[in-house]
Amino acid sequence: MNTTTPLRQDRTDLDDRDEQILLERVARRALINGPRVGDFVIRTTGEVLRFTHDHGDSLQVSIKEQSGSYYFDASGYLDYSGSLDPAIKKSKLRPLPELREGWCWCFHHNQARAHNGVAALIPCRVYEEVGQ
Numbered sequence: 001m002n003t004t005t006p007l008r009q010d011r012t013d014l015d016d017r018d019e020q021i022l023l024e025r026v027a028r029r030a031l032i033n034g035p036r037v038g039d040f041v042i043r044t045t046g047e048v049l050r051f052t053h054d055h056g057d058s059l060q061v062s063i064k065e066q067s068g069s070y071y072f073d074a075s076g077y078l079d080y081s082g083s084l085d086p087a088i089k090k091s092k093l094r095p096l097p098e099l100r101e102g103w104c105w106c107f108h109h110n111q112a113r114a115h116n117g118v119a120a121l122i123p124c125r126v127y128e129e130v131g132q
Helices: 015-030
Strands: 041-043 049-053 058-061 071-072 078-081 084-090 093-107 117-129
Touching: 015 093, 041 084, 041 093, 049 071
Parallel strands: 041 117, 071 093
Antiparallel strands: 041 049, 049 058, 058 084, 071 078, 093 117
16 A cells, blocks of 8 residues: 555545545645554554554554544544553654555545545554564
8 A cells, every 4th residue: 555545446435526635635644754643553562553642752552453533634634532542652663664554534525514424544654662
């Protein structure tokens, strides 16, 4: 997967306009340096989780790999809603040379209203937790 992979694969709920909105957000997200909310981490135990909240010097993680909800905003950032586990210091993270698909959602045609979300899989970085 890369940052230009089409997001729509035989889907009827994601039209051309939604795909363009998502591709623009994916491009903005790619410009954000370092680990981001929604990226993956492989813990020292081998467990794979996603980052859920950025505290500046550390990132909290999800309780399971694909738990909670990640809203994809116009700036390219993800906002997480769900359960949180303790944080990992950024100094204990090492980037890996791979991307994984991470689930997120945004509003259909960028119109915020009830029952108007569309889900997507976007490219997310992968990090490895090092040390104790």
